[in-house]
Amino acid sequence: MDVDNSSDLRPLTTRLRQLHGLLENDRAALARLPLRTEMVAAGRSIVWPGQPADRCVVVLKGMTFGYKLTGGGGRQIVGLHLAGDLPDLQGLRFGTTDTGVAAINGCHVGYIPSGALNDLCSSRPSLASVLWRETLLQAAIVREWVLNIGRRDAQTSLGHFLCEVVMRHRIAGLTSIDGCKFPFTQSMMADALGLSAVHVNRVLKDLRRDGLIEWAGRHLTVLDWERLMRVSDFDPSYLHLDRSLSVA
C-alpha cells in the first residue's frame, strides 16, 4: 500500500502548490495515498447526482463538467474541471453530491478513497486548508457563472465562457498560446450558458465573423484577446491568479 503516486497526481499537486501553496510534506503524503486511475470515454458519467460517494475524484488528463438536471429533463452545466481539478469535494466531505460529473472528451481520472483523504486532512490541517481554499475558488467561479448567465446577453456570455476556458488552460500550464484544446460541442456550451444550441451556433458565427476567434476541429484560437475580453466583459480577477497567501 506504500506506493508513490507522485507522477500520477502531479497535475493536482502542482496546481495546489501554485494556487494555494501546498507544502512539500503534504504533497508527499498525498502521493502516498492509494490511488486508482481509469480512462473514461467522452460523454460518460463519473459521478451521479444524489448518489453516495466514498471516493474523491481527481481529473488527471482531459476535461470534465459538473451538471444538474431539471425535473423536465433540462441539463445545466454548473462547472468545468481541467487536469488537476477536484470535481467533487462535496462528495468527499458530505459523502453525497447533488452535482453529477461527466467526461467531456476521453479523459483520465483518479480515485482516492474518501476515508483515506479525510484522515489525511485531519492529521494535516495545512492540507485541509489548501482544499478548503480550492473549494472557495470553485465557489467564486460558480458565482461568476451566475452573473454570466443571469445578466449578460448571449454574445457577451459566450465570449466570457471562451475567455474563461482559455485562461484556465493557461493558468494550469496546459497551453502557452492564445488558444487551447476545445472539446465542447455547441449543445454543451448551450447547457453551460443556459441557451439553446441553435443560438450558440449563431453567436459563435458572429464571433468568428468579427475576427475574434477561430474554431476548427477541436481547437479554439483567440485572434484578438484584447477585444474579446472587452466585448465579453471578462475580468479574470475572479479566478484569483494572484496567490495572495494571506493564510499560512
Place this chain on the structure above:
Amino acid sequence: MDVDNSSDLRPLTTRLRQLHGLLENDRAALARLPLRTEMVAAGRSIVWPGQPADRCVVVLKGMTFGYKLTGGGGRQIVGLHLAGDLPDLQGLRFGTTDTGVAAINGCHVGYIPSGALNDLCSSRPSLASVLWRETLLQAAIVREWVLNIGRRDAQTSLGHFLCEVVMRHRIAGLTSIDGCKFPFTQSMMADALGLSAVHVNRVLKDLRRDGLIEWAGRHLTVLDWERLMRVSDFDPSYLHLDRSLSVA
C-alpha cells in the same frame, strides 16, 4: 479581551452545530473571539467587491445578499444570507473578495478579525472542518442557482426562489409556519433571478392568482406548499438538511 460573545454569536453557533456538528469546545472558543457588532441600514453595503478584507462578517439578525456587477452596471445577486450565515468566507481565507455583500433589511452584523479566526482554525482543525463544510454547502446552493437561472422559466424560477427562502428560514428556526418575513423588493428578486423587475411583478401576480402564495406587507405566506414545490421543481436536497456527518 477575554469577553464572552456567546449570546451574540448564538445564531452562528447553533447553525454550525446543527448543520455541521460544531463541537462544544469550538463553540466556546468562537465565543471568546473579539467581536464587533453593528446595525446596518437596509440597502447599505457591508463588503465591497474587489476590496481587501481583514475581517470576517457574520449575519446576526436580518438578511444580506451577495452581489456582483456587470461592466454595464447590471447587478446580479449571487446568494442570500440569513441570521447565522457567513457571507464572506472567501474574504476570510483569501483576504479579498470578488463578491459584494449588502443588507436587505435593517440588520445586525458582527465582525471578527480575520487573523484571530484564521488562527483559531489553525489550532482547531475541527472548527476549520466545519467552516469548510459550510463553504461547500454555500457552493451547492449557488450551483442550484445556476440551474435555476439557466434552465427554468420565470414562473418556475421565481417559485423555486420563494421555496428556498422559506425553507432556509425554517432550517434556521426563524419561522415555524409556511411562510416567513420577506424583505425583498421585486427588483431585488429580479436581480437574483436574472429577470426584469416588471416581469417579476407579472409572475408574482400569477402565483397569487393561482392561490399558491400570499404576499402582504413584508411577509410571504405559502398557501399550498405541496403544489408550489411541484410547479417550482423544488427539491430541497441541495440544502443538505440531513446532517450526514460522514466526517468527524
Place this chain on the structure above:
DNA sequence: CGTTTGGTTGAAATGTGTCAAACTTTGTGG
C-alpha cells in the same frame, strides 16, 4: 404632507427558443 420608493399595468420591441431540414464531420464495422 410632500417626496420618494416600490408596485402595477399596457403596448410595443426584441432576443432567444423551437421546429425542421440539409449539410458536414466523425466514428465504426465490414
Place this chain on the structure above:
DNA sequence: CCACAAAGTTTGACACATTTCAACCAAACG
C-alpha cells in the same frame, strides 16, 4: 479503406417569453 451510421453543425422561418418604455398608483417615510 470504403461505406455507412451517428453525431454535430448550419440555416431559415416562425413562435414566444421576456424586456423595455412609459405612465400611473399605492405605500412608506421623514
